[in-house]
Amino acid sequence: MGYSLSFKHKEWDDDEDQVLAWVQSDPESGAATVCLNTDWPKHVPRTAKALESTAMHEMAEVLLCQVRELLLPYYSDKLINTHIHKVIRPLENLLFPVA
Numbered sequence: 001m002g003y004s005l006s007f008k009h010k011e012w013d014d015d016e017d018q019v020l021a022w023v024q025s026d027p028e029s030g031a032a033t034v035c036l037n038t039d040w041p042k043h044v045p046r047t048a049k050a051l052e053s054t055a056m057h058e059m060a061e062v063l064l065c066q067v068r069e070l071l072l073p074y075y076s077d078k079l080i081n082t083h084i085h086k087v088i089r090p091l092e093n094l095l096f097p098v099a
């Protein structure tokens with residue numbers, strides 16, 4: 001079963017770890033929301049490529065959110081996040097190589 005998908009422009013509330021976008025998912029309602037930060041982080045270049053690679057990254061996160069939720073009773077969110085990004089980062093680097 002898939003997730004319904006929506007998009008929000010939202011403020012990121014962690015000053016130490018700035019991100020351009022993130023995914024919030026709720027297994028109970030089957031909803032996933034891709035959030036785009038209202039404040040573009042200084043370390044992210046303001047380019048179409050940065051936006052496209054971020055969009056691909058967040059869509060991969062949506063595709064893997066059911067895997068994340070299946071693993072959450074057994075492993076920490078941090079460990080799951082690390083391994084999910086071991087899948088996403090190589091795809092991101094392959095599709096959007098650093099020039």
Ligand SMILES: [Zn+2]
Nearest residue numbers: 057061085088
């Ligand atoms: Zn990510």
